[in-house]
Amino acid sequence: MIRFEDVSVTYEGAAEPCVRGVDFVVPEGELVLLVGPSGVGKSTVLGAVSGLVPHFTGGTLSGRVTVAGRDTRTHKPRELADVVGTVGQDPLAHFVTDTVEDELAYGMESLGLAPEVMRRRVEETLDLLGLAALRDRPIATLSGGQRQRVAIGSVLTPHPRVLVLDEPTSALDPAAAEEVLAVLQRLVHDLGTTILMAEHRLERVIHYADRAILLPSPAQAPVVGTPAEVMAVSPVYPPVVGLGRLAGWSPLPLTVRDARRRAADLREQLSGPGARRQAAPPPSGPGAGRPTHPARRRLFRRAAPAPLSATVAEIQSLSVRRDRITALRQVDLTVTPGETIALMGRNGAGKSTLLGSLVGLLAPTAGSVHVGGVTPHRTAPPELVRHVGLVPQEPRDLLYADTVAEECAAADRDAGAEPGTCRALVSQLLPGITDDTHPRDLSEGQCLALALAVVLTARPPLLLLDEPTRGLDYAAKARLVGVLRGLAAEGHAIVLATHDVELAAEIAHRVVLLADGEVIADGPTASIVVSSPSFAPQVTKILAPQQWLTVAEVREALS
Missing domain, CATH: 1.10.238 (Recoverin; domain 1)
Structure with missing residues (x-):
């Protein structure tokens, strides 16, 4: 269905090709995962399938790319639209209408499908992706994850034979990501749809793939094989594979279930008097997320919050209404210096609204917000930046x-x-x-x-980040974790809204769970995520009932 024949792409002004010698075939009815570090050309390869490369991006494409027998050098994107559906990293760049239902119908209107066909497919897609309650909502009022689902739905309704997806689950909460991936798997298995997907959160998608294609670097040819074969040599891999490499398991497990079946010996190695003390009730207060296992105390001592009693931010009984929707209800939250808090919850739970309230973008409907002694929505920006700073979901903003x-x-x-x-x-x-x-x-x-x-x-005492790991591979995420840990050690308070459970396990002292605008849990990271099937990291699920969060913790304990 998709064939690359010795393809190289060189963009205008570049001294070297962005990708070189790409040669592979994706058969009809397979889900193939494109993996590799950031900057190796994954998005370029995906763009070559839809014809965006080189017709839209410019540059020179040598070699040959064919999709369903059509040569993308001679067929522009509009001449491939009936065959290829594409969702890029930025859903906002994808939308052409104002409401959810109109967006789902637009692609079919462009292809001239009959109204009764369009109506049926819109309803099917609304149900498939859990969007029925949002059908009349303006797209501008949706959360990032809800927009992502609408973008995916808009390319599903025309029933393309090929789907090209770039980071399709990056803005989705764990449950929504599982739902979307299950839909994609059903399209592959039941309808014979061909899917080529790039995704940095491999822990979510690797076990759905029929095959994987690794792009090691722009100068190296791809490595094609089964997911297990590729993960054995890949420089980027999910925690389940990292734990398998650490334990010396062969073949490497790709799912939590497979890893649990092989983890008895590892759990035995990690057990003992220190491990038994993990079961003690978690402490409370700032820094309460530090585990009680001796090896884990060593790990977390470096990242513990600064022992300061001052309050960086305080939210009391906060309610916020946005476009007739109550986004936050009676929220109370206190943030202290040196503390890292992860805001988690399903898409639309109110995480971004809470960050917007802390930085003054949204005024309270009821209650109060105070940051460093000022009221954010009543403070001029030149003064406010000295108290709080926000890195939004789209840093380019x-x-x-x-x-x-x-x-x-x-x-x-x-x-x-x-x-x-x-x-x-x-x-x-x-x-x-x-x-x-x-x-x-x-x-x-x-x-x-x-x-x-x-x-x-501006060195703000309070730093806010909204989905900071979107588009980051594991190496880039590790660099970000190092920077944030350093800031916390200097006394900066950090509040980040994230669906990345592995990031929360790495750096958060506290997790605050939101649902429908309300705080439903607030406590030490270990106590919150270990008890949550949706928000527990892979290592926790594999080694339960022992309370380990990351591969790094296990490695240090074994050493």
């Missing part, structure tokens, strides 16, 4: 200049900081990025790092 140097100079001026302050932060977070680089030429992870540097220029 903060970037408007033509070069990195201009972004840094503007950040210094806005924060009243010494010239060069922001550029020093960029050098720390993005080594090797030159002053004349255009922000649009940066990868998702690099944009996040630049936006983070811009926000940190």
